[in-house]
Amino acid sequence: MKKIQKNFLYTDLAEEYSNDLNQKRMVGFSYLFFCSINLIVIVIFVIRQTSPIVLFCFLALLLGLLGLRLNFKGKLFWAQIMLPIIAMLELSILSLFYFGTGSALHWFLIDFIIYALAVFRSDQRVLKYGTALCTVSVFWVCEFMGAEKGLYLSAQDQKVALFLVFLCSSFAVAVIVSMVVNRLRTVNEHLRILTEKDELTGLSNRRKVLADADDIFADSIVQQDSCVFAIIDLDHFKRINDTYGHDAGDLVLVKVSETMAAVVRDQDEIGRYGEEEFIVIMRKVTLKQAEAVMERIRTAVENMFVETEQGIVIPVTISIGLSTMEPGVSRFEEVLAQASKALYVAKRNGRNRIAIESSFQD
């Protein structure tokens, strides 16, 4: 079952964002739906020993399986257009000549209008609206030109068929709509993550880390906990860029980010504040505990090994400014400004060190 889901409905590829993927998934589902309906009709008419219907539906089933295979093999375009053509032909012939309009079989065509609008991309406008228009026309032809009564279904059978058509049709529409909605949700989530990430380092970007700072600061006030802010700045980074080149500078930023992210605790937030500056926000810690975490980060970066493609090893150190919430402080920006002052002190005192700006140190 998992394999069918994986191969035909592509359910394991939620993390992929290519637009075609969702179309492929919807086309796959539509073919499975089409083949299943044909299979059910074949079984019913094999039991009733009505060979023309069995042969006709068997042919449609084979074409359906061919379309499913095309879709699976990546020939999405052919798979996309083949299905409404087969469906229009089969449904109109069955409805007009065999089952009668009373069976409501042609109402299945409504699904293919939704199919056309959902599976063709906006740049396939002609196909999208052309297919929808053809499907509507075929529907009206069946509705107005077909006889109420058909060859192979009694009035009682037609009532049962009508019920089944509306049941299956609603199911198919619900699945297609839920696929579109899920797709929008996945893409939205993906875009949200992109807007919160720093492209180079993969850490939270300035916007996200400041939003985290705001949230954590507010939570800490409400829960009467302490939180500590740290601003981390690479030492003489301009010199690194000037000496080894901008690419080497980027490599240093990436390596330092990885090292710091590996050392901070799970409950802490880290992000790139700008250029070669980072922020760490530590929840429920005293200044002393936070200082110990920062010392681990400082030594980890100092002992880190950054080697350029040319085999040159770049020595890297960082300076850190720390500050915590204090009575009377009502905005996180004030804590951040204090941490920034501390960073300035750390730089002035010789770099590669931690400085703390706080009126009460425990």
Ligand SMILES: Nc1nc2c(ncn2[C@@H]2O[C@H](COP(=O)(O)OP(=O)(O)OP(=O)(O)O)[C@@H](O)[C@H]2O)c(=O)[nH]1
């Ligand atoms: N490679 C690279 N360089 C960057 C990036 N963003 C900013 N920079 C550079 O980082 C350097 C920052 O230099 P400064 O602000 O003078 O600081 P510094 O050289 O680290 O000196 P101190 O902070 O005083 O130790 C500038 O040369 C920027 O061009 C980036 O994304 N990649």
